[in-house]
Amino acid sequence: MMRKLLGLIIPFALVATLSSPALADSDEYKADMQTGDKSWRAQKCAVYQETRAEMLDEIPRGALSPEFAKAEENYIKNGCAGRAYACPQSKTELDYANKMSFAMMSHGLSGTFLPYGCKSGIQ
Numbered sequence: 001m002m003r004k005l006l007g008l009i010i011p012f013a014l015v016a017t018l019s020s021p022a023l024a025d026s027d028e029y030k031a032d033m034q035t036g037d038k039s040w041r042a043q044k045c046a047v048y049q050e051t052r053a054e055m056l057d058e059i060p061r062g063a064l065s066p067e068f069a070k071a072e073e074n075y076i077k078n079g080c081a082g083r084a085y086a087c088p089q090s091k092t093e094l095d096y097a098n099k100m101s102f103a104m105m106s107h108g109l110s111g112t113f114l115p116y117g118c119k120s121g122i123q
Contacts, residue, residue: 044109045080051103052076055096063092075115084115 052072056064071086078084088094097116104114 041079041081044113045076047107047109048080048104048113049076051100051107055100055103059092059096064096065089065093068093072115080113080115085117085119086115087118088116 068086068088071084075082075084075086086097088097097114101111101114101116105111
């Protein structure tokens with residue numbers, strides 16, 4: 001019975017691994033240069049950029065530290081792919097990151113898509 005169970009777990013683990021977000025960096029997630037059609041990642045990134053612009057209009061200019069803002073900008077330049085660490089260091093940055101997270105989830109995106117996090121864990 002245990003051997004049969006292991007025989008089922010291994011194929012499922014392999015499928016989960018092959019469909020992981022690590023594959024999200026492949027060319028299929030970029031806009032089609034001929035038609036302009038955007039992949040799901042490109043669509044999510046566009047929504048992120050639009051939402052970010054709206055949120056930045058609601059907070060005082062310069063309220064986000066240069067490091068935090070730069071981390072977000074780099075994330076966008078990367079096509080919203082890869083691991084980013086926009087680490088909130090102030091109450092304003094934390095409030096902004098929380099509002100962005102809720103706004104993005106209301107658009108159907110998961111929190112794992114967002115660049116908010118700290119390399120050294122929760123601070």
